Amino acid sequence: MAYLIFTLSLLLIYVGLALALHIQFGLLGIANFGVVGFWGLGMYAMGVLQVQLDMSFVDALFLVLVLSIAVSWLMGWLVLRLDPQATLCATIAFAAIVSLLVVTEKWATMGVVGLGTIRYPFRIGGGTEYLYFAFLLAVVVGLQILVLRLHRSPTGKLLQAIRDNEELCASLGKNTFQVKMFWFVIASVVMCLLGALSAPLNQFLTPNMIVPSVTFAVWIALILGGKGHSLGAVVGVFVTFGLFDILIETYAPVSPELAVVVPNMKLFLYGLLLMAVLIYRPTGLLAPTTPPEHVWAEIRSAGIAAGRGAMTLFQNGKNAIQNPNTNQPADSTAAQENDGAADGKS
Amino acid sequence: MKLSATNLTKSYTGHPVLDIQNASFGGHGIEGLIGPNGAGKSTLLGCLTRRIQATTGDVRLDGDDGVPTSLMGYQSYEVARMGLVKTNQRIQNFDSLTIRDSLRMAATPSDKQDWRSVWTLAPIDDALEAEIATLLARFPFSDPDGYAMSGGEKKLLDILRCVIVKPKLFLMDEPTAGLPDEITQDVMKLVREKVDAGEMTVMIIEHDLDLIWKNCSYVHFLSEGSILFEGKPDAVKKNRVVAEKYMGV
Amino acid sequence: MSFIIDAIFIGVLQASPLILAAMGFTLIYYLNGFINFGYGEGITYGAYFASFLNLSLGMSFYLSIVPAAMMTGAVSVLTYLYVFRPAIRRGVKPAELIILSVGLSFVLRYGLILMVGAENVFLDEPPIAFFTFAGTGATSLQFIALILVFTFAFNLYWLIYHTGFGEKVRGLADNPDLAQVSGIDPHRVSISVWFIAGSAAGLAGIFQGVFALVNPLMGWNLILITVMVSIIGGVGSVRGALIAAVLAGILTAAITLVTKPLYAEVALLSAFIFILWRRGPRMA
Numbered sequence: 001m002a003y004l005i006f007t008l009s010l011l012l013i014y015v016g017l018a019l020a021l022h023i024q025f026g027l028l029g030i031a032n033f034g035v036v037g038f039w040g041l042g043m044y045a046m047g048v049l050q051v052q053l054d055m056s057f058v059d060a061l062f063l064v065l066v067l068s069i070a071v072s073w074l075m076g077w078l079v080l081r082l083d084p085q086a087t088l089c090a091t092i093a094f095a096a097i098v099s100l101l102v103v104t105e106k107w108a109t110m111g112v113v114g115l116g117t118i119r120y121p122f123r124i125g126g127g128t129e130y131l132y133f134a135f136l137l138a139v140v141v142g143l144q145i146l147v148l149r150l151h152r153s154p155t156g157k158l159l160q161a162i163r164d165n166e167e168l169c170a171s172l173g174k175n176t177f178q179v180k181m182f183w184f185v186i187a188s189v190v191m192c193l194l195g196a197l198s199a200p201l202n203q204f205l206t207p208n209m210i211v212p213s214v215t216f217a218v219w220i221a222l223i224l225g226g227k228g229h230s231l232g233a234v235v236g237v238f239v240t241f242g243l244f245d246i247l248i249e250t251y252a253p254v255s256p257e258l259a260v261v262v263p264n265m266k267l268f269l270y271g272l273l274l275m276a277v278l279i280y281r282p283t284g285l286l287a288p289t290t291p292p293e294h295v296w297a298e299i300r301s302a303g304i305a306a307g308r309g310a311m312t313l314f315q316n317g318k319n320a321i322q323n324p325n326t327n328q329p330a331d332s333t334a335a336q337e338n339d340g341a342a343d344g345k346s
Numbered sequence: 347m348k349l350s351a352t353n354l355t356k357s358y359t360g361h362p363v364l365d366i367q368n369a370s371f372g373g374h375g376i377e378g379l380i381g382p383n384g385a386g387k388s389t390l391l392g393c394l395t396r397r398i399q400a401t402t403g404d405v406r407l408d409g410d411d412g413v414p415t416s417l418m419g420y421q422s423y424e425v426a427r428m429g430l431v432k433t434n435q436r437i438q439n440f441d442s443l444t445i446r447d448s449l450r451m452a453a454t455p456s457d458k459q460d461w462r463s464v465w466t467l468a469p470i471d472d473a474l475e476a477e478i479a480t481l482l483a484r485f486p487f488s489d490p491d492g493y494a495m496s497g498g499e500k501k502l503l504d505i506l507r508c509v510i511v512k513p514k515l516f517l518m519d520e521p522t523a524g525l526p527d528e529i530t531q532d533v534m535k536l537v538r539e540k541v542d543a544g545e546m547t548v549m550i551i552e553h554d555l556d557l558i559w560k561n562c563s564y565v566h567f568l569s570e571g572s573i574l575f576e577g578k579p580d581a582v583k584k585n586r587v588v589a590e591k592y593m594g595v
Numbered sequence: 596m597s598f599i600i601d602a603i604f605i606g607v608l609q610a611s612p613l614i615l616a617a618m619g620f621t622l623i624y625y626l627n628g629f630i631n632f633g634y635g636e637g638i639t640y641g642a643y644f645a646s647f648l649n650l651s652l653g654m655s656f657y658l659s660i661v662p663a664a665m666m667t668g669a670v671s672v673l674t675y676l677y678v679f680r681p682a683i684r685r686g687v688k689p690a691e692l693i694i695l696s697v698g699l700s701f702v703l704r705y706g707l708i709l710m711v712g713a714e715n716v717f718l719d720e721p722p723i724a725f726f727t728f729a730g731t732g733a734t735s736l737q738f739i740a741l742i743l744v745f746t747f748a749f750n751l752y753w754l755i756y757h758t759g760f761g762e763k764v765r766g767l768a769d770n771p772d773l774a775q776v777s778g779i780d781p782h783r784v785s786i787s788v789w790f791i792a793g794s795a796a797g798l799a800g801i802f803q804g805v806f807a808l809v810n811p812l813m814g815w816n817l818i819l820i821t822v823m824v825s826i827i828g829g830v831g832s833v834r835g836a837l838i839a840a841v842l843a844g845i846l847t848a849a850i851t852l853v854t855k856p857l858y859a860e861v862a863l864l865s866a867f868i869f870i871l872w873r874r875g876p877r878m879a
Contacts, residue, residue: 031690033697078872084690085630086871089822093864096819100864104857146464154463154470157443157451164440171397171434172452172511173426174459182461212815216701219694228442264708271701278695279682288442 005129007246009201012136014241016194017218018225018233019143020187026227027156028180029163030080031088035218037095038188040102040210042068042195047115047205048108057121061196068192072185080180092212099210109207116204136197143190144234151230159183213267217241220274228288231295235285239299240270347407347429347514347547348373349394350414354403356389364389364571366403372515372547374564376538378579379551381568382592387551388435390568391517395432396422429514429546433521439500445490449478452507481506485532497524505533509540516540516548522557534561559583567592602849608737610844611744612638612799612806613824616817617836618751619795621825625768625832626788627683629692633674633699634796635818636707639811641667641797642804643707646716656718656805660743664797671793672786674699680785700815708811716809740802747798748837751791755833764788820860823867 017035024030042064049060079090102109109115120128150156161169162176170176199205217240225236244266248254254262277284285302286295350370356363364386371377371394381387392398394405396417406414407428417425440448451459458470482490485506487499494500501524508516516537522530534557540546552558558565558579565582567575569591575582582588620634644666648659678699682692720736755761763784766774775781796814803813824843828835843863850859 031694078868081875082871083876085693086826086874088690088693089630089826090868090871092819093823093868097861097864100857100861104855104861149464153466154451154454154459155461156464157447158454158459160442161440161448161451164442165438167397168434168438168440170421170423171395171426171432172507173423173431173456175423175456179460186461213701216697220698223694261709264705264713267701268705268709271698271703271705274698275678275695275702278687278691278698279678279685282687282691 002129004246004250005133006201007250009129009133009136010198011237011241011246012133012140013194013198013201014218014221015234015237016136016140016143017191018221018237019140019147020190020194021218021222022147022227022230022233023150023159023183023187025222026229026232027150027159027163028183029084030180030184031084032091032184032188033088033215033219034075034091034093034095034098035191036210036212036214037091037098038068038072038191039195039198039214040095040098041071042192043199043202043209044102044109044115044195044205045192046196046199047118050118050199051115052108057119057200061193064192064196065189068189069185072188072192073181075188076181076184080177080184095210095212095215099207102207102210109205112207114204114206118199118203118205120200132200139194139197147233148230155179216267217270220270222284223274224277224284226284226286226288226290228283229286229290231292232284232286235295235299239285240273244269347409349405349407349430349515351394351405352403354390354393354405355401356386356393356398357401362571364393364400366390366571366573369566369573369576371549371566375541375547376562377547377549378558378562378565379549379568380553380555380558380565380582380592385568386571387568388519389571391432391519391551395430395517396420396425426511429512430517431508431511431513431515432517433505433508433519435519435523435551437497437500437524438504439494441493444492445487445494445499445503446478446482448494448503449481449507449510450474453478453510453512477510481510484536485529498526498529501525502529502533509536512545514546516546518548518550518552520551520553522552522554530557598849598852602852603845604848605852606845606848607841608741609806609848610840611737611740612803612817613820613844614744614748614837614840615795615802616799616821617824617828617840618748618833619792619799620821621828621830621833621836622751622755622764622788622792622795624825625830626764626785627679627692628768629689629696630822630826631679631696632693632818632822633678633696633703634671634792635814635821636700636703637667637671637793637796637814638800638803638817639704639707639809639814640670641800642718642809642813643711643716643800644797645801645804646718646809649719650716656720657739660798660801663801664794667797667800668790668792668794671789671796674703675785675789700818704811704815711811713811716804718805718809720805736805740806743798744802747795751795752833752837754791760784760787820863823863827867827870 017039021032021035024032045064045067046060049055049063050057055063075091075094079087082090103111105111106113120132122128122131124131150159158169158174158179162174162179166176202209221236221240222233223236224239225234226232244262248266249262286298290298348370349372350368351366352368354364354366371379379387379390389398393400394417396405400418405417407417407430408414415428417428417430420428440451443451453474454470458466463470485502487502488495494503505518505521518537521533525533537548538561541548550558550562562579565576565579566573567582567585567588569587574587574591575585577585616634616638619637620631623631623634641663644663645656645659648654648663649656678695679692682695687695755764763774763779766777767779767781767784771781799817800809800814803817807813820843824839825836828837828839847856847859847863850856850862
């Protein structure tokens with residue numbers, strides 16, 4: 001049960017990160033691929049302040065806030081005027097710098113040895129983890145409410161307009177850079193603070209927590225759930241993290257040999273899912289216009305479709321193995337014809 | 347509102363495309379800007395609205411108090427806020443906003459659109475809503491609460507979006523391109539009402555000369571990057587240079 | 596003075612995988628206009644193909660180089676045919692193609708781990724002789740790598756700038772519609788480019804693997820610096836990528852000589868962000 005509450009808390013952290021990314025990418029179109037950089041910065045700052053300087057949780061959190069505003073502002077200033085591809089590369093580079101500095105600055109972070117122990121902000125016997133979970137839940141619910149309101153508010157419409165056509169927006173007298181900067185900083189600070197809040201969860205910090213697969217997990221959740229829908233982030237995290245890290249890793253009867261394979265299998269399937277979504281359903285599970293009452297139906301039908309697709313693939317694979325020559329030629333000529341038609345059009 | 351350009355030049359990789367000695371725009375109600383393709387009309391508009399950085403020269407805005415301000419130190423959004431707004435020749439749209447939201451977004455002042463507005467959901471300004479309603483009643487969109495679908499709807503929306511931000515000098519870049527005739531007529535009627543009410547002055551860039559002769563009281567002729575002639579429509583029509591370079595051959 | 600010579604010498608020797616990777620990467624970027632993070636896995640796959648030929652089939656290291664590179668080229672072509680081409684046809688935009696390529700890179704990397712495990716593999720190195728040159732030492736392997744790299748680089752350079760094929764590639768990248776009208780078969784040219792680029796990645800991986808070790812993360816560790824070098828070198832400029840890679844190698848060596856190697860990476864990454872910022876909305 002203690003492990004489950006830890007995983008559920010981690011799930012909430014991921015929901016929070018996906019919501020922050022939703023503000024940046026879903027609403028503003030800023031491709032921040034340095035999610036783990038902001039998150040890791042917040043987490044390690046919290047750890048260093050508590051362990052090395054013996055600060056209280058609240059003092060440390062306040063300093064993390066100040067630090068994260070400065071760093072986010074600097075990053076915003078550096079990347080927000082760039083072409084989207086350049087923004088993406090620059091933010092990846094930022095995350096790489098953070099993870100390298102965590103290794104090199106041993107005097108503060110203890111390097112690969114690891115940094116610990118980080119305490120919970122309060123301690124009430126056996127209920128600490130539960131109370132902390134409730135606290136995280138409140139934070140994430142607050143964030144989700146912010147995103148829901150943002151989608152329908154005047155400022156949210158402005159953000160969408162900037163994402164759609166920044167130059168047109170500026171020609172109507174909107175200070176697009178300032179708006180982008182404000183919300184980029186807000187969302188990045190949220191990522192840093194979520195990092196600070198995950199420090200007590202992890203208790204012991206090591207540099208291999210700051211790896212690109214964290215960024216990747218948040219991105220796949222957002223893209224899969226639906227980058228344009230206010231509930232996309234939550235749905236995406238539940239479908240990815242919830243399914244793998246909670247249902248499979250906690251409940252599925254997996255033998256010890258297989259258990260080693262599961263995390264790798266997970267990232268492999270995440271990659272596959274991300275590719276399939278981007279190519280075949282770019283809006284994700286929830287299209288931007290999906291009304292709230294259809295959210296569940298949408299998820300269910302997608303689940304059924306994915307199941308059918310997997311079954312078909314499996315059947316085809318089995319057929320191909322059993323009689324390798326039957327449908328191969330027909331298929332490939334059809335594909336070539338299709339290619340030819342598309343070539344002609346483009 | 348009047349705009350004057352002095353020694354305004356723009357060159358791309360050393361190749362000059364614009365060279366305006368001295369010109370002023372927006373002093374005559376509805377003005378026209380005509381000239382052959384490649385004359386530099388779009389570059390001129392870009393330089394005036396600060397979307398394009400001019401190589402040399404100065405653009406000054408004569409404010410209501412009569413004191414001229416140089417625009418060169420301002421960004422394009424600041425120039426737009428001063429009242430210099432331009433429609434787009436090519437279709438530009440916010441694809442994820444409905445027609446009504448698009449107009450609302452454009453017209454809402456920035457202090458009612460910043461982070462504090464997260465907590466206000468309802469339409470925030472009744473006068474603005476009424477204005478949008480009148481505009482939408484006047485122009486036929488298939489569904490004002492849906493998205494602009496056809497090219498014509500997007501073009502019309504682009505013009506209305508500019509009108510609703512209340513420009514003082516309104517630059518229209520080829521308003522007829524992609525719009526049906528009767529809608530162009532309606533747009534020109536709306537623009538004339540605003541001009542007659544003293545709310546704005548207009549400059550139209552057009553190839554459709556009938557529209558220019560019918561609506562404009564003053565016409566600039568731009569060719570090879572310079573203004574070769576300007577004056578009342580009749581004078582421009584009769585001018586030999588204009589005839590040679592543009593209409594004649 | 597000897598510091599400078601050391602830095603240049605070590606830098607050029609160590610940069611040889613990077614030079615290859617950057618030149619190949621820049622070709623794809625030039626032709627298709629998006630950053631392909633999946634390209635990094637070509638580096639990993641090249642090293643693993645070589646280790647398969649070298650360790651499992653017992654081929655000599657030098658004999659395994661060419662087939663391993665060609666196998667990587669084939670993988671690269673497959674990713675183009677089955678992932679990127681369908682995506683481009685369906686109108687996926689460049690920013691999303693990059694995300695797609697990150698997805699592909701995870702699939703390739705963790706697929707590999709699922710098949711062969713995540714342990715480090717050491718290539719069976721040929722006998723090594725040690726040379727000294729101008730006061731700095733190098734192994735015969737490094738010299739051979741350097742010669743091969745520059746032969747490959749020179750050929751690629753010649754191919755792009757001085758042959759009909761290169762003209763087609765440049766035509767297709769600059770103006771696809773015009774190129775198609777003037778009778779260039781985009782399909783064929785693209786497949787060739789993806790093959791050449793993939794082979795370059797494979798070669799880079801083989802040398803990276805024999806200099807150090809082979810593991811599934813080596814490609815991902817090298818891809819970011821490859822992207823940096825190619826962007827700084829200029830889009831589609833094979834020449835620029837070559838120069839930038841050599842400079843990055845020398846810079847890394849110079850910083851490594853005075854402080855920790857990881858600081859060299861931090862410095863390079865910071866310089867990269869700064870250069871992007873200086874360029875502004877213009878990417879290259």
